Amino acid sequence: xxxxxxxxxxxxxxxxxxxxxxxxxxxxxxxxxxxxxxxxxxxxxxxxxxxxxxxxxxxxxxxxxxxxxxxxxxxxxxxxxxxxxxxxxxxxxxxxxxxxxxxxxxxxxxxxxxxxxxxxxxxxxxxxxxxxxxxxxxxxxxxxxxxxxxxxxxxxxxxxxxxxxxxxxxxxxxxxxxxxxxxxxxxxxxxxxxxxxxxxxxxxxxxxxxxxxxxxxxxxxxxxxxxxxxxxxxxxxxxxxxxxxxxxxxxxxxxxxxxxxxxxxxxxxxxxxxxxxxx
Amino acid sequence: xxxxxxxxxxxxxxxxxxxxxxxxxxxxxxxxxxxxxxxxxxxxxxxxxxxxxxxxxxxxxxxxxxxxxxxxxxxxxxxxxxxxxxxxxxxxxxxxxxxxxxxxxxxxxxxxxxxxxxxxxxxxxxxxxxxxxxxxxxxxxxxxxxxxxxxxxxxxxxxxxxxxxxxxxxxxxxxxxxxxxxxxxxxxxxxxxxxxxxxxxxxxxxxxxxxxxxxxxxxx
Numbered sequence: 001x002x003x004x005x006x007x008x009x010x011x012x013x014x015x016x017x018x019x020x021x022x023x024x025x026x027x028x029x030x031x032x033x034x035x036x037x038x039x040x041x042x043x044x045x046x047x048x049x050x051x052x053x054x055x056x057x058x059x060x061x062x063x064x065x066x067x068x069x070x071x072x073x074x075x076x077x078x079x080x081x082x083x084x085x086x087x088x089x090x091x092x093x094x095x096x097x098x099x100x101x102x103x104x105x106x107x108x109x110x111x112x113x114x115x116x117x118x119x120x121x122x123x124x125x126x127x128x129x130x131x132x133x134x135x136x137x138x139x140x141x142x143x144x145x146x147x148x149x150x151x152x153x154x155x156x157x158x159x160x161x162x163x164x165x166x167x168x169x170x171x172x173x174x175x176x177x178x179x180x181x182x183x184x185x186x187x188x189x190x191x192x193x194x195x196x197x198x199x200x201x202x203x204x205x206x207x208x209x210x211x212x213x214x215x216x217x218x219x220x221x222x223x224x225x226x227x228x229x230x231x232x233x234x235x236x237x238x239x240x241x242x243x244x245x246x247x248x249x250x251x252x253x254x255x256x257x258x259x260x261x262x263x264x265x266x267x268x269x270x271x272x273x274x275x276x277x278x279x
Numbered sequence: 280x281x282x283x284x285x286x287x288x289x290x291x292x293x294x295x296x297x298x299x300x301x302x303x304x305x306x307x308x309x310x311x312x313x314x315x316x317x318x319x320x321x322x323x324x325x326x327x328x329x330x331x332x333x334x335x336x337x338x339x340x341x342x343x344x345x346x347x348x349x350x351x352x353x354x355x356x357x358x359x360x361x362x363x364x365x366x367x368x369x370x371x372x373x374x375x376x377x378x379x380x381x382x383x384x385x386x387x388x389x390x391x392x393x394x395x396x397x398x399x400x401x402x403x404x405x406x407x408x409x410x411x412x413x414x415x416x417x418x419x420x421x422x423x424x425x426x427x428x429x430x431x432x433x434x435x436x437x438x439x440x441x442x443x444x445x446x447x448x449x450x451x452x453x454x455x456x457x458x459x460x461x462x463x464x465x466x467x468x469x470x471x472x473x474x475x476x477x478x479x480x481x482x483x484x485x486x487x488x489x490x491x492x493x494x495x496x497x498x499x
Binding site for chain 2: 088089092112113115116149154155156157160170171172173174175179182183186187188189
């Protein structure tokens with residue numbers, strides 16, 4: 001019996017050693033700046049219909065399609081992509097701590113974020129818009145919100161922006177947009193505001209078919225970029241080239257139509273964008 | 280870090296946290312005392328009601344209650360308290376925090392009642408005091424004094440739990456933290472700043488309640 005125990009201990013030791021070895025191997029296996037381009041870890045939203053959605057291990061959405069295309073150009077086949085959930089507040093941390101190689105998660109390029117991470121792109125230009133009930137014609141844009149109840153997410157750029165745009169607006173904030181959509185359908189609020197891509201994703205969902213409508217008067221510009229490790233120009237250039245190729249060969253248009261087209265959504269002015277040069 | 284402090288309204292956000300805490304603590308103390316009386320009353324139906332209340336609210340997540348108050352009660356059932364979103368959620372947050380923490384206040388008070396030797400209640404009844412009289416003259420005064428330490432813990436938990444009101448859009452400390460993380464990206468510094476704010480609110484309370492529980496303990 002004691003002999004057996006020693007045997008199993010040895011086995012455990014061997015497993016640990018093998019695991020440690022595997023870790024070091026994978027750590028130096030990659031090419032460009034420590035990134036393994038054949039098995040990318042990509043951060044996406046898991047809860048944003050039309051953009052990045054995890055349905056029982058099946059990933060769909062515009063961000064997923066863009067990420068899959070970029071990964072393909074970089075040398076990662078779709079089955080080798082490791083999808084990682086990247087909630088808005090954690091995106092910089094995930095990149096800085098190497099938990100993801102790329103973030104393709106409705107990630108707007110801003111100066112504050114550029115201090116922490118680098119961006120490739122933009123691959124899409126979104127704008128803040130309003131989602132209303134399909135039969136409600138009284139809301140035509142941000143200037144017709146007087147006396148209406150508006151919904152957004154606590155702390156989000158959209159929530160702050162609309163308070164500047166329409167001072168004194170009656171704004172209800174929730175933790176997620178899904179709660180806003182539920183309140184909108186229940187007629188508790190009159191409109192939901194955030195990026196038009198997110199709104200179009202909800203309007204295109206089967207359970208809301210014909211019930212919701214995107215107003216189509218964007219009042220801000222959000223440049224969606226691919227977030228990556230700060231200063232990794234090599235990777236940034238490769239991703240930028242992949243985005244350019246995607247727009248040129250028509251895959252970009254196809255991805256937009258497939259994921260957001262169902263609710264008559266048309267991408268706003270400036271699309272398809274011209275990705276900026278990496279610095 | 281200094282410029283973040285200057286650009287955002289920290290005091291305003293923590294002031295809302297303090298307001299939420301104050302009114303909810305008052306509400307929780309009132310409701311909790313009533314439920315505690317139900318739980319020690321001689322009428323089985325009342326005891327059952329008290330037990331049901333505690334078991335329901337102590338075992339329901341606060342976030343769930345909070346979201347229900349706005350999404351369920353205000354918007355689906357139409358039970359809005361005020362037309363203004365901000366006022367409506369402020370009142371609902373106080374109601375939910377009061378109702379939720381009342382269950383814990385009740386249990387703290389009941390533990391206070393249990394510190395009183397059974398003979399005292401029997402003695403009170405035997406000299407002819409009614410249930411109400413023995414409750415207000417003998418049991419509750421001693422129960423409060425015996426329950427100060429757990430009541431203090433409940434108050435501190437309540438203050439920290441006000442942050443849950445951010446999920447229904449309150450512009451309290453947690454709401455401001457969400458704004459700062461969105462604009463400035465999340466840093467350890469921002470996190471520590473808010474943690475410090477709560478420590479400043481709760482640490483003196485902890486010291487106060489510990490010394491009160493020593494001073495006011497019923498010497499037996």
